[in-house]
Amino acid sequence: MISAVRHSLDSIREKIECGERLSPKEAEGLWDESVDLHELGELANLVRERKNGDAGYYNINTHLNPTNVCVYRCTFCAFRADLRDERGYWMTDEQILQRGQEAVEAGSTEMHIVGGLHHQKGYDSYLNIIRILHDAYPTLHLKAWTPVEINWFCHLTKRSKVDILNEMKSAGLGSLPGGGAEIFHPEVRDKICEHKADTEEWFEIHRVAHSLGLRSNATMLYGHIENAYHRTDHLIRLRQLQDETGGFQTFIPLAFHPENTRLSHIPKPSAAMSLRTMAISRLVLDNFDHLKAYWIMLGLGTAQAALAYGADDIDGTVRHELIYHDAGAETPEILTVESIKNLIREAGREPIERDTLYCRVEREGQHWTSGEALTAAVLSE
DSSP: OHHHHHHHHHHHHHHHHTTOOOOHHHHHHTTSTTSOHHHHHHHHHHHHHHHHTTEEEEEOEEEEOOBOBOSOOOTTOSSOBOTTOTTOOBOOHHHHHHHHHHHHHTTOSEEEEOOOOOTTOOHHHHHHHHHHHHHHOTTSEEEEOOHHHHHHHHHHHTOOHHHHHHHHHHHTEEEEOOTTOSOOSHHHHHHHSTTSOOHHHHHHHHHHHHHTTOEEEEEEEESSSOOHHHHHHHHHHHHHHHHHHOOEEEEEEEEOOOTTSTTTTSOOOOHHHHHHHHHHHHHHOTTOSEEBOOHHHHOHHHHHHHTTTTOOEEEEOOBTOOTTTTTTOOSOSOOOHHHHHHHHHHTTOEEEEBOTTSEEEEEETTEEEEEEEOOHHHHTO
16 A cells, blocks of 8 residues: 555656646545645645745735624624624724725735625615725725625626626726635535535636636635545546636635534544645646735644745735634734744745735835736746
């Protein structure tokens, strides 16, 4: 058994060193705990440094969750509230603009906007959020609405994905976040979020967004009821769409947090599981430029270690994160820029501030501009 694993890993190392693609079968085998985690990390780091050198990316960003009231009842979600729940809220225009002002004053380059699908709010209410923020703060990149929200907007309006995305883009939408992916395989998806946008819808909305010039991210929620086959299937599906469109920027593995969910009996994934997920994701997603270690969900120490296991990005300052803290995340709700830089330096990487589209951010006092695209060629100069 050990010799078979050794032979398989040697074969995979040879492929990785030659820049060849792993097959689904090869990828699935890497989830076995008999495969040495540190060696797996070493291979992932080869790919990471080939693409991004010693860069450790971060950004200055702010989160906005306009509502927690949601028509869906996903079993893994601790954030949602019922319509009559005393926890339920909908932010006013004034509150939203105040959040925008706070973001700009803090030097944020990006606002990350996701939330519930409120039973009593129409599409125009969500469009208005983008419009008023962009009109008031035009330099703030608005990364907003997962395919779950876009699919809901299409349902409400009976309009096409192209129409909705084009209108959002005209109003100021800059890119799409990667949420709502969870696990794509129906054996899992039908159990944890059966009513919301299905896998085909998720992919089609990203496909349309990419065709309109909107970049997007992708995620995977791991460490709940899925298994190695489901995780591998998830990564392969993403790789296939990236082959087709090239529109994904970053992949973000999201560690499941069970507290206050209907899956609270499941222990959250270990640091070893998170690092294995990071490494395998980096090896399989050979056509994704970036892999993010989201410190809010991983914890600071694991996120820092992930920079040696395939990740090149640690996310940002993350003001006002609610969704994962409602599920028991014990990380801070915000990090200072200096704290992020120190985390990256301590991991042996070079901190580089980037904007949402991975261009270098140049700062002079309170003012900032986006500079050159942070490509492998630029980083090697």
